[in-house]
Amino acid sequence: MVSEAVIRVRGLKTQFGTQVVHEDLDLDVQRGEILGVVGGSGTGKSVLMRAILGLLSPHAGSVDVLGETVTGRRDPVKLRRRTGVLFQDGALFSSLTVLENVEVPLKEHFPELSAQLRGDLARLRLRLVGLAPGTGAKLPSELSGGMRKRAGLARALAMDPELLFLDEPTAGLDPIGAADFDELLKTLQQALGLTVFLITHDLDTLYAICDRIAVLGKGRILTVGTREEVEDFDDDWIRDYFHGPRARSARAAQRRGGD
C-alpha cells in the first residue's frame, strides 16, 4: 500500500507569550490510520490539534491538511466540512436535544437542507454510534457519560468527514465503557475509511486500536511509529509510560482480547 500523508506538519512553532509549546515540530498522519498522540500533561497535544485544525496561528512552520494549506488562512471552511472533531470536554449544547446537537454542523454547512432531510441524516448518525432512536429527543443532561461521548461522536460525524480528531474521548469513562467506545471507534473507522488523530492518556486505547503512536515531548515529536518501535525508544518518559505497571496490565488485557 502506498502511504499518503493527509496531515503534514513541518517546522511548527507555537507559543503563548514567552512560553514556547512546540519548536520545529514535524508530523505526518497517513490516510486511513488511527494515530494515537500521547505525551505528558501540558506537552501541547491539544494545542497541536488546534494548530492542525487552523484554530490557532502558529509562530512558524506549515500545516497542510487534505492537500490544503491551513496556516495563514483565516477560516478554512472547506476543511471544516471534511473534518469532525470531538473536543476534550465533549461540549454538547446543553439547551439543545441530542438530535438538535447533531444537526448543528449540518445547519451551518448546508442551510438549504430541508428540516426533514437534516433530521434523517442526524438520526442516521445516532444509529451509527449505537444510540437508541429515542435518545435524540433527550437533553445531554439526561444521558450517561458514555452516551454523551457517543452523542458527541455522532455530531463529529455529522458531515461524513474524512478526518476525525478526538481529544481524550475515553477520559472519565469506566474501563468497560471505554473499551466499548474504543471498539465503536475502530468499527466506524474501518467502515467509513476514516483517518483518526486521537489524543489519549489511555494505554488500553493505544494498544487496542491505534495503528501508530506519536509521542510528544520537549516541544516536538520525540518518536512516531508502531507500538513496538515507540516502546523501544530511549527516553525516560517513554520508559515510565510504556514499561510501567499500567502498561503491563494493558498489554495483558490486549493479549486476553486477542485469544
Ligand SMILES: Nc1ncnc2c1ncn2[C@@H]1O[C@H](COP(=O)(O)OP(=O)(O)OP(=O)(O)O)[C@@H](O)[C@H]1O
Ligand atoms: N490559549 C492559551 N493561552 C495560553 N496558554 C495556553 C493556551 N492553550 C494552551 N496553553 C498552554 O500550552 C501548554 C500545552 O497545553 P495543551 O492543552 O496542548 O497540553 P496537553 O498536552 O493537551 O495537556 P493535557 O494532557 O493535560 O490535556 C500548556 O502549558 C497550556 O497552559
